[in-house]
Amino acid sequence: MPRIPTSELSRYLLAGQLSRRGCLRASRICLQPVANFQTRRFASVETQSTSVPPTPLRKQLKEQAKALKASGQKKKKNIDNQTVPGWELTVGIEIHAQLNTVRKLFSPATTSFNDSPNTHVALFDLAIPGSQPLFQPETLIPAVRAALALNCDIQRVSRFDRKHYFHWDQPSGYQITQYYEPFAKDGRIGLLARDGIAAEDGESIAVGIKQVQMEQDTAKTTAQPGEAHWLDFNRVGMPLIEIITLPEIHHPATAAALVRKVQMMLSAVDACVSGMEEGGLRADVNVSVRRVDDTSGKLGTRTEIKNLSSFKAVEDAIIAERDRQIAVLEAGGVVEGETRGWSIGSTETRRLRGKEGEVDYRYMPDPDLGPVVIDPQLVQRLASSSGVSPDVETDQLIEKYGLTAKDAISLLALDGGARVQYYYNVLDALSELGAETDAIVTILAANWCLHELGKLTEVSSDLGMTADGECKVPSRDLAALLHHLCRREITAKVAKELLWAIFRGEVAPGGVTEAIKDNNLWFNELSKAEYEALADRAVEGEDKVLGEFLRFADGKSKAYPRGKLMFLVGKMMRAGPEHRMDPTSAERVMSTRIDDIYLDALGNKQ
Ligand SMILES: Nc1ncnc2c1ncn2[C@@H]1O[C@H](COP(=O)(O)OP(=O)(O)OP(=O)(O)O)[C@@H](O)[C@H]1O
Numbered sequence: 299m300p301r302i303p304t305s306e307l308s309r310y311l312l313a314g315q316l317s318r319r320g321c322l323r324a325s326r327i328c329l330q331p332v333a334n335f336q337t338r339r340f341a342s343v344e345t346q347s348t349s350v351p352p353t354p355l356r357k358q359l360k361e362q363a364k365a366l367k368a369s370g371q372k373k374k375k376n377i378d379n380q381t382v383p384g385w386e387l388t389v390g391i392e393i394h395a396q397l398n399t400v401r402k403l404f405s406p407a408t409t410s411f412n413d414s415p416n417t418h419v420a421l422f423d424l425a426i427p428g429s430q431p432l433f434q435p436e437t438l439i440p441a442v443r444a445a446l447a448l449n450c451d452i453q454r455v456s457r458f459d460r461k462h463y464f465h466w467d468q469p470s471g472y473q474i475t476q477y478y479e480p481f482a483k484d485g486r487i488g489l490l491a492r493d494g495i496a497a498e499d500g501e502s503i504a505v506g507i508k509q510v511q512m513e514q515d516t517a518k519t520t521a522q523p524g525e526a527h528w529l530d531f532n533r534v535g536m537p538l539i540e541i542i543t544l545p546e547i548h549h550p551a552t553a554a555a556l557v558r559k560v561q562m563m564l565s566a567v568d569a570c571v572s573g574m575e576e577g578g579l580r581a582d583v584n585v586s587v588r589r590v591d592d593t594s595g596k597l598g599t600r601t602e603i604k605n606l607s608s609f610k611a612v613e614d615a616i617i618a619e620r621d622r623q624i625a626v627l628e629a630g631g632v633v634e635g636e637t638r639g640w641s642i643g644s645t646e647t648r649r650l651r652g653k654e655g656e657v658d659y660r661y662m663p664d665p666d667l668g669p670v671v672i673d674p675q676l677v678q679r680l681a682s683s684s685g686v687s688p689d690v691e692t693d694q695l696i697e698k699y700g701l702t703a704k705d706a707i708s709l710l711a712l713d714g715g716a717r718v719q720y721y722y723n724v725l726d727a728l729s730e731l732g733a734e735t736d737a738i739v740t741i742l743a744a745n746w747c748l749h750e751l752g753k754l755t756e757v758s759s760d761l762g763m764t765a766d767g768e769c770k771v772p773s774r775d776l777a778a779l780l781h782h783l784c785r786r787e788i789t790a791k792v793a794k795e796l797l798w799a800i801f802r803g804e805v806a807p808g809g810v811t812e813a814i815k816d817n818n819l820w821f822n823e824l825s826k827a828e829y830e831a832l833a834d835r836a837v838e839g840e841d842k843v844l845g846e847f848l849r850f851a852d853g854k855s856k857a858y859p860r861g862k863l864m865f866l867v868g869k870m871m872r873a874g875p876e877h878r879m880d881p882t883s884a885e886r887v888m889s890t891r892i893d894d895i896y897l898d899a900l901g902n903k904q
Pocket residue numbers: 388389390391392542543544545546582584585586597598599600602
C-alpha cells in the first residue's frame with residue numbers, strides 16, 4: 299500500500315505552503331485537498347462526496363421508512379426483537395471519542411472542528427522525515443476526567459505503542475495508541491431502565507469497562523466521483539480515547555443505551571466536544587451468538603462491525619448481525635471472525651475483510667515516547683472538580699422541573715450535551731423577564747427546546763448549537779416568545795410561525811416583541827359572548843350529534859362523546875376568525891353550553 303507520494307507533499311513544500319520551521323513547533327499550513335490521489339479503496343473510507351452535501355441523518359431515516367412502506371415490507375419493531383429463542387447474544391463495544399483539547403496528541407497543531415481542510419497540520423502530523431512526536435500533557439485532563447466518569451482505575455504509569463498499518467489516512471504507517479499499558483483500566487458503567495436498556499435487562503445493569511486508552515485519530519477521507527479521494531489532515535493526530543467494554547451486553551437496545559450514556563457522561567465532564575451526530579464519537583460493535591444450552595462456557599466467534607455513527611445504527615447493526623450469525627449456524631455453517639460494515643437503511647451487515655485479511659499490526663512500544671506518569675494528586679483534583687453525572691442531572695431535571703425521564707435524557711443527550719445548557723439558558727432568560735418558572739412553564743420550555751426546535755432541523759440539518767448552549771434561535775428570543783405564549787398574548791400557532799422566522803434570521807436578535815407588534819400578531823381573543831354566538835351557530839342542524847350527549851346525560855351510553863364535542867369545536871373554529879380564537883376556550887364554551895342550554899332545548903323539542 300503506497301503512502302502519500304512524496305511528490306505530492308514536496309509540491310506543497312516547494313510552493314512554500316508547509317512550514318519549514320522546527321518539526322515540533324505549531325505550524326498552520328494550508329494544503330489543498332489532494333485531488334486524484336489514487337490508491338486501493340479501503341473499507342473504512344467515508345464514502346460521502348463533497349460535491350453533494352451529506353443528507354441529514356433524520357432525513358435518511360425518514361426516507362428509509364418511506365421506502366420500506368412503499369415496498370410493502372413490514373420491519374419487526376426493535377422493541378420486539380431483543381431476543382431470539384434458544385440463542386444468547388453477546389456484545390462488546392469499542393467507542394472512539396475525540397477529546398476536548400486545544401492541541402493534537404503529539405504535535406502542537408491546534409485541533410479543529412469543521413474548519414477548512416488542511417489548515418491545522420504540523421510537520422509531525424504528516425510524518426515529514428525528521429519530525430518527532432511531542433506529547434501534549436494537557437490532553438490528559440479530559441482523558442482522565444472521562445476515565446474517572448467511567449469508574450476506571452487510573453494507572454500511574456502508562457505507555458504508547460505503535461500499531462502498524464498502511465493506509466492513506468495515516469501518513470506515518472502506524473497509529474500511536476496504548477496497547478500494552480493503557481492509562482485506565484477496570485471501569486464500570488451503570489445503566490438504568492430509563493436509559494433505554496432492553497426490558498429483558500430489568501431495572502438496571504452494570505457493564506464492565508476493560509480499559510480506556512489514548513490514541514491518535516486518522517485523516518478524514520472523502521470519496522470523490524471516480525477513484526479520487528480527498529484527504530483532510532486536520533483530523534490526523536487529534537487526541538482520541540478508545541473505551542473498550544467487556545463482552546457483557548446481551549441485548550441490542552442495551553448496547554445502544556450504553557453508547558448514548560457514555561456520550562452523556564463524557565460531555566457531562568467536559569471530556570468531549572461533540573457527540574455521534576457531529577462525528578465526535580464513533581462505535582465499533584463486536585457481536586457473537588451461542589446456543590443457550592451450550593455448556594462449554596465459551597463465547598461464540600465474534601465479528602466486528604466498524605464505524606457506527608448513530609445510536610440507531612448500533613442497535614440495528616447488532617440485530618442484523620445476530621440474525622445473520624444464527625442463520626449461518628442453524629444451516630450448519632461456522633461464523634468466521636471478520637470485520638463487517640453497516641450503512642444506514644440496510645438490513646444486512648456486509649463483509650469487509652476476513653481473518654485472512656486481518657492486518658498484523660506488529661505492535662511495538664514507541665521508541666520516541668517516554669512513559670506517561672500521572673500524579674495521583676492530579677487524579678484527585680480532577681475527580682473533585684468533575685461535572686455532575688448524567689444520573690444526578692436527570693434526577694434534578696425530573697424533580698426540579700417536572701420533566702419526564704424520557705425528555706430529561708433526550709435534553710442531556712442532544713447536541714453533545716449542549717441542548718440541556720440551552721434549556722437552562724431559556725429558563726434563566728424567562729426568569730429575567732419576570733416569568734413564574736413553575737412546572738407548567740418549565741415543562742412547556744422543555745417541550746419547545748426538544749420538539750419544536752427538533753422540527754426545525756427536519757428541514758435544515760443544523761441548529762448551529764454551540765457548547766455554551768446558544769443556537770440560531772437565541773435562548774433569549776425563545777424565552778420572549780414563550781413568555782408571550784404563557785401569558786396568552788400570542789397563540790401557539792403564531793408562536794410556531796415566529797420560531798421559524800427567528801430560525802430563518804427574519805427576526806432581529808432581541809426583536810421578538812417588535813416582530814409581534816409590527817406584524818399585528820397579538821392575540822386579541824374573542825369575548826365570551828362572541829364565542830357563545832359561534833357555538834350557537836355550530837350546533838344549528840346538529841340535533842343528531844347533540845342526541846349523543848343526551849344519551850350520555852341520561853346514562854344510556856357510558857362514554858362521554860368527546861369525538862362529537864371536538865367535531866362541534868372544529869365547526870366553531872372554522873366559522874370564526876382563527877387568529878382570535880383559542881381551541882381550549884372554544885372547547886370550554888361549547889361543553890358548558892351543551893350542558894347548560896342545548897340539552898334542555900333538545901329535551902324540550904323531543
Ligand atoms: N466472543 C465475543 N463476543 C462479543 N464480543 C467480544 C467477544 N470477545 C471479545 N469481544 C469484545 O471485542 C472487543 C475487542 O476490542 P479490542 O480493542 O480489545 O480488540 P480489537 O477489536 O481486536 O482491536 P481494534 O479493533 O481496536 O484493532 C471488546 O469490546 C470485547 O469485549
